[in-house]
Amino acid sequence: MVEEQSTSLEFQEVAPRVSEWRRFWRVFLQRKIVLFGLVILGILVLTAIFADFLAPYDPYTGVLTDSLEAPSSQYWLGTDIQGRDTMSRLIFGARTALLVGFVTTGVAAAAGIILGLIAGYFGGVTSMVIMRIMDALMGFPMILLALLISSVLGAGIQNVIIALAVAMLPGYARVMNGLTLSLRENDYILAGRAMGATDMRTMLRHILPNALAPMIVLVTMQLGTLILAEAGLSFLGIGIKPPGAAWGAMVNDGYRYLTYNPVLSFAPGLAIMIVVFAFQLVGDGLRDALDPRLRGLL
Amino acid sequence: MNQKSNKAILDIQDLQMYFPVMRGLLRKKVADVKAVDGVSFQLIRDETLGLVGESGCGKTTIGRCVLGLYKPTGGRILFEGADIASFTEKKLREIRRNMALIFQDPYSSLDPRQSAGSIVGEPLKIHNMTPTKGEYNDRVEELFRVVGLDPSMTDRFPHEFSGGQRQRIGVARALACDPDLIVCDEPISALDVSIQAQIINLLEQLQDSAKELSYLFIAHDLSVVRHISDRVAVMYLGRIVEICKARVLYENPLHPYTRALLSAVPIADPFVEETRERIILKGEVPSPLNPPPGCSFHPRCFMAVGECSEAIPPLRDIGEDHQVACIRV
């Protein structure tokens, strides 16, 4: 056995780790407005989870005699043509928004990341085939693509998710492809090969974790876009239709009665706007906090 | 004289590595970069062979070929008697347990998201060397100690260590599976001068205490190579121009390029410098895309004659373990 090296080296001062986390939070919350976004999202999540307890009425069935009521102490935001309470529908709409948002993003990100990773890592024909398909998909305006798929599959929440996921995944694939291409050039990837690591191991244990930070930012920002897209689809009559409680559908519903009871459209519209804005703020904050200054952390 | 091949852990025979240059939309090959153009040498067990030369000479490419990271265009690479140039990726993975690579850049050679311990232990996991968790942890800590790092630092991340410490992590990783051959690719050139000596000593120490460990030491710094190597091979534009014992290289260099190279390296002693031979070459290293005909050094050579451009001079024995590729010597 080799003699140990002089101890002066062993107990070298190595920077304490705690400060890195603190620095992350400090940068993240640097702008008060990011905190504002975080609070909004917090409210959104809580509303979605506790919708059953928060909503005063059943959002799906209405009292026909109470149709198109103006906002009152009984119905805070009034009712729609079917007599359904707008407030309750708004609350349950949060659940739909988050559900669609997270599930769609999950599916799109998973598929996009895998495709981008494979394309970027292997290069050559594989990359060409995959990325050209992605380019083709991206050539369609997102709403149009989602429309196309929805009209083939029909309405309903699952199909909305599929349609939106297909529309969103090329974006993830593109970014991941770019990240993989640049990460692949690092010496530690070569080191992995030199010690006998399989491609699978290299991709999953070395490339993927290093691509995580930028992907997290992308995902967060896309969540907002997604909710907007879902709202758009519902507004156009594809996607979620009443009695399903979705903000976009609600805007569509209330469209006809704009002069009569504008709250029907404005309330969900405002909700969409605030939530999307909140996601963008948080995404912004995350991007600042995760920037290369803190490379090597998390 | 050539050593018997069973004493050689590595036997390179006429290695060629050409990289095609693609042009155009359809990516047609227009030329070859002849990075390595017919190189032969042996690495004896337990010795350190220095591979030295300037940019474009092919030394790094040879290192990568030896590890199976590139598939050679021609020639044989006999590692422990078997020609790895013809191995499949699967077979290569098996023998990779027995060889390792230390990189130049202590910053990009470690995955920033992996803890130091995990980096060092990864070869163990890949080759299933330590079946139980206990054995794994013990081995990782032992490796840390051997390279002079505090074993309680295994959960720290690369950016928390200094450049020299990161290079020690790289060395520990290379040692993980107890390889018989380590290719050191410029392992100290990115470090401060005062730290370089620490790593040089560490590498020497490891070799002394290991049962069997050979180094292929690739570097451009002749002083370092002279210090750590038993034998040195000098390369120019993809070919070896001279191989001899390290001491002989300084005392009796024969190839004109070797002599020029040596005279170009300043020695930290003004009294010695005053009396040294100073050979200043004209011109620059030609592009490997378009090497001069015959001896690739002849356009810059102060000893060149007409015949030098006619044929590539073979690497021939001229006495005690000394080979030179020059018709004028």
Added chain:
Amino acid sequence: MAELLKVSNLVTQFKTESGLVKAVDGVSYYIDEQEIIGLVGESGCGKSVSQLSVMQLISAPGEIVGGEVIFEGQNLLKYDANGPEMRSTRGAKIAMIFQEPMTSLNPVLTIGQQLTEMLELHMKMSGDAARKRAIELMSLVGIPGAENRIDDYPHHFSGGMRQRVMIAMGLSCNPKILIADEPTTALDVTTQAQLLELMKDMVQRFRASLVIVTHNLGVVARYAQRIYIMYAGRIVESGTTKDIFSKPRHPYTIGLLACIPRLDEEEGRKLVPIEGLPPNLINMPPTCAFLPRCAYKVDKCSREPWPPLTAINGNHYISCYANTKEK
């Protein structure tokens, strides 16, 4: 020979997120006419920053906070960094060559344009005269076929050739002092040798002085007449090249010489590394920065602030409390 440049107590600081970095902490040196001096140290010792300070090329968060730079009878630091005095000094009277020839040259201008710009600006030459002079300079530094290459762009030249262009630019206005900051580190050994010889020849021909900033002790052994060894922002030893190499007295210098491999060493020589790590320049304590790594330390070293430079023999100075001669 007369004294050309005298730097006294130069202090340059950088305010960083984590604290104050005194990159140059009280550096004094001088340059005579027609001599070659070496500024030696590892990364972070302040050698490059000190030269940039002399040229007033330091920008935020860096700041020159103290000292004098006397050149041609005037204190350069008194002038505004962007003022006419500094601008007419830089390039014309004191010129600098950098390490990376790739990034020092403007990629979108031809070599000719960059050379003639200097000549027209500082030497007030006309376009034609400047072009002629530019071609002369290029031939002088060994660029073959200069008349044809003057309209080429930097990327048409190899690294070595680009550095020759930098040398040509540096000397184009007949400066009194040429500062070469790690001029050959990015190049091959044989190219390094060519360029260093060229610099020496040129500087002799133009009767200028040369400052070689490097970490390579061999280079200064070969070319410099006097050397300054720097550590953590200060000069720790200075003297003639022969004195320093034959009788090194500062523990850092001794340590360096014992730990670098030499081409002419005996077989089996063991390197004696300097233990420990390079200094952390943030919020340094007032005591000697080399103390944690020093093999010669005495009690006084941990009690007193950084030792002042004291003469031990004629022109040979060290900054040390210990007596290294006795070990």
